[in-house]
Amino acid sequence: MTLALVSPSARRDLEVVLGADPAPVLIAGGTDLLIAPARLPAAGIIVDLSRLAELSVIDEREGGLFVGAAVTVARLAREPLVHRLAPVLALAADDFGSVQIRNRATIGGNIANAAAAADLAPALVAAGAEAVLWTAAGGGGAEERLAVAALLARRPVPGRGRAIAGFLLPRVAAPRAAFVKLGRRQEPAIARLTLAATGPAGALALVAGAIGPAPQRLAAAEAALNAGGAGLLAALAAAVGEAIPGRASAAYKARAIRGLGADLLERLGTEALP
Amino acid sequence: MTAVGQRHPMLDGALKATGALAYAADLAIDGLVHGAVLTSPHAHARVLDLDARAALADPAVLGVFWHANMPAHRYNSAVWFEGQVAPEDETMFPATPRHIGDRVAVVVATSMAAAEAALDRIAVRYEELPPCLTPEEADRARGPVFAEDGTPTFLNPIDELDFLRGDPDAGLARAAAVVETWVTTPKTHHCAVEPHVAIALPEADGRIRVLSPNQSVHATQVVVARALGLPARDIHVVKTPIGGSFGGKAEPILEPIAAELARRLARPVRLAYDRRRTFTSTRMRASARVRIRTGFDAGGRILARETETLIDIGAYITGGNWLPGSMLQRHVRLYAIPAERYRGRAVYTNTPPTGAFRGYGSPQINAAGEIHLDIAAARMGHDPVALRLANAVGPGAIEPYSGLDVGNARLRECIAEGAAAFGWAARRAAPTGPGRLRRGVGMAAAAHINGCYPGSDEATTMTLALRPDGRVRMVSALHDLGCGSNTTLAQIAAEVLGVTPASLEIVEADTDLCGYDLGTRASRMTYAQGEATRRTALALGEAMRTAAGLVLNRGAGDLVCEGGAVRDRDGGARLGFAELARELGRAAIALPAATLTHTATANPSSHAAHFAAVTVDALTGRVRVTDYLAVHDIGRAINPMLVEGQIHGGVQIGIGMALFEDVANDPVSGRMEGRSLARYILANSLEMPPVAVRLIEAGEPTGPFGAKAVGEIATIPVAAAVVNAVNHALGSELTHLPLVPERVLAALGEG
Numbered sequence A: 001m002t003l004a005l006v007s008p009s010a011r012r013d014l015e016v017v018l019g020a021d022p023a024p025v026l027i028a029g030g031t032d033l034l035i036a037p038a039r040l041p042a043a044g045i046i047v048d049l050s051r052l053a054e055l056s057v058i059d060e061r062e063g064g065l066f067v068g069a070a071v072t073v074a075r076l077a078r079e080p081l082v083h084r085l086a087p088v089l090a091l092a093a094d095d096f097g098s099v100q101i102r103n104r105a106t107i108g109g110n111i112a113n114a115a116a117a118a119d120l121a122p123a124l125v126a127a128g129a130e131a132v133l134w135t136a137a138g139g140g141g142a143e144e145r146l147a148v149a150a151l152l153a154r155r156p157v158p159g160r161g162r163a164i165a166g167f168l169l170p171r172v173a174a175p176r177a178a179f180v181k182l183g184r185r186q187e188p189a190i191a192r193l194t195l196a197a198t199g200p201a202g203a204l205a206l207v208a209g210a211i212g213p214a215p216q217r218l219a220a221a222e223a224a225l226n227a228g229g230a231g232l233l234a235a236l237a238a239a240v241g242e243a244i245p246g247r248a249s250a251a252y253k254a255r256a257i258r259g260l261g262a263d264l265l266e267r268l269g270t271e272a273l274p
Numbered sequence B: 001m002t003a004v005g006q007r008h009p010m011l012d013g014a015l016k017a018t019g020a021l022a023y024a025a026d027l028a029i030d031g032l033v034h035g036a037v038l039t040s041p042h043a044h045a046r047v048l049d050l051d052a053r054a055a056l057a058d059p060a061v062l063g064v065f066w067h068a069n070m071p072a073h074r075y076n077s078a079v080w081f082e083g084q085v086a087p088e089d090e091t092m093f094p095a096t097p098r099h100i101g102d103r104v105a106v107v108v109a110t111s112m113a114a115a116e117a118a119l120d121r122i123a124v125r126y127e128e129l130p131p132c133l134t135p136e137e138a139d140r141a142r143g144p145v146f147a148e149d150g151t152p153t154f155l156n157p158i159d160e161l162d163f164l165r166g167d168p169d170a171g172l173a174r175a176a177a178v179v180e181t182w183v184t185t186p187k188t189h190h191c192a193v194e195p196h197v198a199i200a201l202p203e204a205d206g207r208i209r210v211l212s213p214n215q216s217v218h219a220t221q222v223v224v225a226r227a228l229g230l231p232a233r234d235i236h237v238v239k240t241p242i243g244g245s246f247g248g249k250a251e252p253i254l255e256p257i258a259a260e261l262a263r264r265l266a267r268p269v270r271l272a273y274d275r276r277r278t279f280t281s282t283r284m285r286a287s288a289r290v291r292i293r294t295g296f297d298a299g300g301r302i303l304a305r306e307t308e309t310l311i312d313i314g315a316y317i318t319g320g321n322w323l324p325g326s327m328l329q330r331h332v333r334l335y336a337i338p339a340e341r342y343r344g345r346a347v348y349t350n351t352p353p354t355g356a357f358r359g360y361g362s363p364q365i366n367a368a369g370e371i372h373l374d375i376a377a378a379r380m381g382h383d384p385v386a387l388r389l390a391n392a393v394g395p396g397a398i399e400p401y402s403g404l405d406v407g408n409a410r411l412r413e414c415i416a417e418g419a420a421a422f423g424w425a426a427r428r429a430a431p432t433g434p435g436r437l438r439r440g441v442g443m444a445a446a447a448h449i450n451g452c453y454p455g456s457d458e459a460t461t462m463t464l465a466l467r468p469d470g471r472v473r474m475v476s477a478l479h480d481l482g483c484g485s486n487t488t489l490a491q492i493a494a495e496v497l498g499v500t501p502a503s504l505e506i507v508e509a510d511t512d513l514c515g516y517d518l519g520t521r522a523s524r525m526t527y528a529q530g531e532a533t534r535r536t537a538l539a540l541g542e543a544m545r546t547a548a549g550l551v552l553n554r555g556a557g558d559l560v561c562e563g564g565a566v567r568d569r570d571g572g573a574r575l576g577f578a579e580l581a582r583e584l585g586r587a588a589i590a591l592p593a594a595t596l597t598h599t600a601t602a603n604p605s606s607h608a609a610h611f612a613a614v615t616v617d618a619l620t621g622r623v624r625v626t627d628y629l630a631v632h633d634i635g636r637a638i639n640p641m642l643v644e645g646q647i648h649g650g651v652q653i654g655i656g657m658a659l660f661e662d663v664a665n666d667p668v669s670g671r672m673e674g675r676s677l678a679r680y681i682l683a684n685s686l687e688m689p690p691v692a693v694r695l696i697e698a699g700e701p702t703g704p705f706g707a708k709a710v711g712e713i714a715t716i717p718v719a720a721a722v723v724n725a726v727n728h729a730l731g732s733e734l735t736h737l738p739l740v741p742e743r744v745l746a747a748l749g750e751g
């Protein structure tokens, strides 16, 4: 029984090791993996993703924005291209963890870890992002693409023999965005509720985090938001009530989401609404 | 004054900041083996059987120890001197674990990893027993706490204290207003950066040496000796640098086990808890449920007060039997109240044991009393500051429980000067706002002790000696808990001897080197050990002047210690300390030294008044403390910078108690919700308001250079000041701490 660490720098090498049996453990920033040592295997292969240059790329691609899976949250928060093309992601990154965590944590790790409270998940879903997956050699170096919302329905994320290579976010003309988060303190805080809204004025997508295992698009609240905001707070409260009926925290969250909704409206400003 | 009153940096500050200081866990020790503790997953169970074969199959594993093969001497981890009689209900490994996290077994292996891995291979068969998880339920399980043969029954109450003064019924009957409240405080945890650790080594002479971060080497020595069934002289305890304690390391927890294992295996053994075990398997602050009923006259003077406390001390007594009394002692030193009835009861539950934590009962009883007083003020239409000024104790008041003089108590100055500096009147009158963000201000006053007098053994022995290099060595039972107390003592000695604090060479507590002392606790360090330092320094100064007189051919009375030298009162001859040592060596005269035992003869009050401003989000229920002022009756600040540091830290702990902190033992399963720093929310730097500090330095005649304590009182009024500000902002009567958003929204009603 040995434990090996490999640090591939080429996609081909990663694809080879992805096929290993038992399945290798991928590590990026380690902010989830290393604080849960029980999840580290005693034997097998640990794959360090930090040497794969392509995983750290941020560029314009296919008319949208591409963000490599190993891009850190700190970089998302400061990169001008992200602010311009996917402001909701930059805003979510800014509210994430603490300085030290932001410097290590990666976007790929946040999605692969698939926590209900993952802050980047609702932002990516609201932005209509697609995940780009690389698969183990034998699949002919095939790339798999699917919506982040669909990816998050898998268990485990991203699925055996796969790695997340990055995310593609469609371009929106003059995107509006807001991200609001409620934790037990300011920073660092595990989200108890998040709301991510983004899109063109009058056609924003509204997604809530931390009220279920995966982000939820709130159709009625979204309609209220796009109709000018009237009835938004009541619609949000109703959505929480439906999402977590009977939970001890439901009554509180149903009330507190009104506060988040009010923050959201304030941050969006009136020009985002028709 | 050249040293006292100076903002002198901590003597070991640079070592700490650069990581050069070795803490217990950093010590490299040849042949060290490691122990890992297996703890109970049940709140109450009997260990029927333990199968260690699979664990022992690993050659790295040296042994597995549990109640069947370890000594079962009962002990109380909170005793502090040899011969002390205390209720003894704890053993190293109980046959019937009493809380989730109680000790079931220990594995010793040649590496920490092997020891940890072996834990999973120990099969324990438990018989689950019904747990008692709330103090109300515990309070119904009444009976003698020990059976005739001395075995603990774990019945309740473990202590009950009644106190009566004057005629409270008459006072309440003629009161213009009677107000009753019920305040509950959470169990909170110290969360010191350094988790618990202990190292034990067999010594050549057959004794066991124990190295650990602890608050009293003598207490540790006694507890270890009792647990092992050995005489105290067989245990040699050395204090290591502490990465924070706050009371959490006042009681030995791992030390007895490490010592027994070192004795058995004849090898150095280290035991260390991780963060989770530090939460579930050490100590924390007891929770209190406090009902208070007060009668006021029309002017707001308190005529009578009735107080009933129910204290949940957890699975073992430790020092919990002191709590009803210590709460009473602090409760009655704050206001001059002619008629008082108090009943305090402490009870066992099947939750982790409690123990010392900054203030030892004071933060709980203060929160209860001061939240109560603000609710009373609001109901009667009085201003909280005026109400307190009308009832505050003054200098020379007699504290009715112990009958002691509170000394130069400057509570009124704290309240009045604080109110002026904070702009209380205008801020209190400002609208709280009808909208989403409500603003409020609140305040609270506090009284605390200085040491354990008239309790037993409030004595400190110190030696100060001139070294050949001209430095002065200080040897005593010194336990700097990280707050810089060694620096404070060095400043006191330096002031008397006319040297710089850095000229002191400080030897920390080691039972082989120092006389008995009860350790750094109970706000006694500056007051008691500081005075011991001042007196010993005076004696050394005398000896130095006499010795220098022989060299300079002068009378001691013509000489003074000043500027690092002994010199002529009116200029002229001068001998630097190093020069003096050299001259004395040449003349074959022993270097001067002084040893002195100082026993405190008083227990004055330290006082404080704290003022907080908050905003409350009426939609999310979140509270932010936006501004803070702490005014302290400190007597004299030996080092104002360190005093401010204590106050800043005290405010941080108190904001946590008011708003965030609760280990939250589940009342049905006993599982602790807050068992990691992800789940147990502390106020961190972002939650901290700007904290302004004002010191009232009116001098305490019995303290060194007039100094009194600040360490514990710094956190005592904080929770009430913050809660009172929230209640002001919302017009609410919130009394159950912490004020988590759920409770705040509930106070706002359906909306």
Ligand SMILES: Cc1cc2nc3c(=O)[nH]c(=O)nc-3n(C[C@H](O)[C@H](O)[C@H](O)COP(=O)(O)OP(=O)(O)OC[C@H]3O[C@@H](n4cnc5c(N)ncnc54)[C@H](O)[C@@H]3O)c2cc1C
Residues within 6 Å of the ligand: A025, A026, A027, A028, A029, A030, A031, A032, A033, A034, A035, A049, A069, A070, A095, A096, A097, A098, A101, A104, A105, A106, A107, A108, A109, A110, A111, A112, A113, A117, A118, A119, A120, A157, A158, A162, A163, A164, A165, A188, A189, A190, A191
């Ligand atoms: C103190 C603290 C505060 C935190 N605060 C927040 C917060 O505010 N918001 C929040 O959302 N999270 C927070 N987190 C959680 C964590 O930081 C994030 O989930 C982070 O994004 C994880 O990224 P990582 O690179 O560190 O992941 P790692 O720990 O390296 O990996 C996490 C998981 O993802 C897998 N993985 C990583 N990269 C890939 C990939 N490219 N393809 C496939 N699988 C992959 C790993 O195998 C592992 O299972 C916090 C954590 C800590 C310790």
